[in-house]
Amino acid sequence: MKRFALIGAAGYIAPRHMRAIKDTGGELVSAFDINDSVGIIDSIAPSSEFFTEFERFYDHAWSLGRNKQTAIDYVSICSPNYLHHAHISAGLRLGCDVICEKPLVPTVSVLEELALVERETGKRVYNILQLRHHKAILDLKEKVLREKSSRKYDVELTYITSRGRWYMESWKGDPRKSYGVATNIGVHFYDMLHFIFGKLQRNVVHFTSDHKSAGYLEYENARVRWFLSIDANDLPDVVKGRKPTYRSITVDGEEMEFSEGFTDLHTTSYQEIIAGRGYGLEDARHCIETVETIRSSECIEPTNDEGHPFIKTLGH
Template sequence: MKNFALIGAAGYIAPRHLKAIKDTNNTLIAALDKFDSVGVMDSYFPSADFFVEFERFDRHIEKLKRAGTLLDYVSICTPNYLHDAHIRMALRRGADAICEKPLVLNPWNVAALMDIEKESGQKINTILQLRLHPSIIKLKNKVDAENKKEKYEVDLTYITSRGKWYDVSWKGDESKSGGIATNIGVHFYDMLSWVFGDVQENIVHLREKDKAAGYLEFKNARVRWFLSINENDLPAQIKEMAQKTFRSITIDGQELEFSAGFTDLHTKSYEQILKGNGFGLMDSEKSIQIVHDIRSLTIDKKGDKHPYVIK
């Protein structure tokens, strides 16, 4: 049984981490969040100590260490811009880190963390759960086996409606979230690079506060992508069904069915991490470079545009 601490216990994604810790028969000894709406902890670890101030949380971990209770892992579910600092804290405390994506916001942060990881002897893990999705694994195996000379033609469309709160929260601040492509797209970019290989070209056609679109060419695929949190971008048939989210990936005109199979992917991620097979810094590097470039590139008219951009 391993000892875990959790930073960001009041966040949206925290319950999946709490469940994963419990499902893998480990224990949570401490949790931190500046917000105290963490009643969900009662369903998993009601005996865990909880703090709203980082200083008291950090002191508590130190006191436990001196009393002989060692911390094995720190799970990080905080806003994107704080991941780097919280990963460093975990390693300083002699624990491995398990961090939500994006691991960090910029490529140079990855390089710095590599040095710190080496110095500390600890491991930095990230959650890239799409790599564990049965449909995505099947797709990667198919692509590897076919070894096509021609590139696959891929369209990625992801529209997930968000209300007015989004702009007020840290997610609406690009300096904290990395912007729309980072916030809702980074796991797709990781999946695409994992399946189709290295990026050869990155073109941005649209970059607004609530949507972005562009063209990515990988070693084995040409990808037109469109991401949005604006409800008005939803297809008419989705609106008619009163649904708020539309997600589609087509490969050579064929829809990739991956709406099911998301259950317990965080638990599967934890199982692999505990076996020493977690996804680390190098695994995250490509997608972090992609989203950084999307933020930085000048809007360009060239390249194959997604149908939603044309429309």
């Protein structure tokens, strides 16, 4: 039985990690969050210790490490994006392997720093890149490899996930902490595109604001127009007023259905990590490079064939 600690236990994504720990036969022995709205622990790991001060959490984990029978094997991190680097480093220095939510870190230079800490401690960092385990995405990747087309696929990515006014008041609405919409809600999509279509060759940003972002990505095997938003006003009429989220990926005009099958992807990710097949720092490099470029790029006017159709509604 693997023993786990969890940093960021009160967040939205934390319950998926708690369930993945339980479903893979692990034990959550310690959890930390500055907020104490963590009652869900009772239904998953009622014996877990819980701390609202990081120093007490760290000291407890360190003391457990003195005995092989009680030592923590993995530290799982679901804290706000800007804290990932510090929490990953702390987990490694506790002598644990680390499992971290996306985005792993904001820049390639921070990724390199974590690689140094890995070498210093002899422990590993694993990133949750759950879309790589989704059947529809694996099927499309296999199709691209099988067809070996000389032309590039024409891809359109649209993801609108409505967020209320609370969003901009939380750390997610602060670009210094979340790194902006494209990074916070888009990084795993960029990883997915690289996973399927190969290396990125061109990265252009057409629009960016606190609530939405759009641009064009060209990969070895695809030309991708993308649009990401947390603004409910961007929802298409077909779902507006009925659903808060719209997710669409078309490949050569054909819709790729992947709305289902998300429920157990964190458990699958944990199974692969425990089996030694998890995705590490180098696997995350490509999507980190992508979002770092998006954040630092000046917006340019889109050409007719590179602009996402939703750009027209933004005044372009």
